[in-house]
Amino acid sequence: MKAKKNLGIWMDHSTANLIDLDAKKNKQSITSNFTFETKKEALSRSENLMHNKRQQLHEAYYKEIADEILKYDNVLLFGPTNANIELYNYLTTDLHFKDITIAIESADKMTDNQKVAFVKKHFESA
Numbered sequence: 001m002k003a004k005k006n007l008g009i010w011m012d013h014s015t016a017n018l019i020d021l022d023a024k025k026n027k028q029s030i031t032s033n034f035t036f037e038t039k040k041e042a043l044s045r046s047e048n049l050m051h052n053k054r055q056q057l058h059e060a061y062y063k064e065i066a067d068e069i070l071k072y073d074n075v076l077l078f079g080p081t082n083a084n085i086e087l088y089n090y091l092t093t094d095l096h097f098k099d100i101t102i103a104i105e106s107a108d109k110m111t112d113n114q115k116v117a118f119v120k121k122h123f124e125s126a
Contacts, residue, residue, distance in 0.1 A: 007072040008119030009065065010110065012081040013058070016065050017112075019119045020072075027112065030068070032061040062090045066097070075100060076122050078107040 008019040014035070018028045034057035042050035065087060069075050077084035084104050091097045103126075107118060 004073040006074045006123045008076045010115045011079045011083050013083045018068055019116055030064050033057045062087050066091060075102045076119060078105040080108050
């Protein structure tokens with residue numbers, strides 16, 4: 001039987017830290033292009049434009065994370081904001097993810113070591 005591939009993702013709306021305990025380099029980051037500067041620049045033109053821009057860039061951010069998730073069997077989404085819930089909702093509308101077990105937990109800001117320990121603990125108890 002093939003070993004299950006597990007991935008932990010600590011995320012908020014600006015950064016996702018992907019934590020694969022079995023990889024040689026177990027951490028990788030994905031950053032959203034919706035920065036404070038982007039928001040300010042779009043908002044200076046119109047609030048509607050800013051909301052559209054945010055929606056567009058969050059969609060691209062979630063897609064980039066989703067492409068990584070496809071390589072795994074079990075995924076833990078955790079972090080201090082509701083970004084993990086938004087990503088979960090984004091994934092559940094796509095049949096590519098139907099065979100991947102996705103768990104969501106809320107967590108505060110953490111150091112890198114705390115994130116790794118959190119992921120280890122989750123998959124050891126699963």
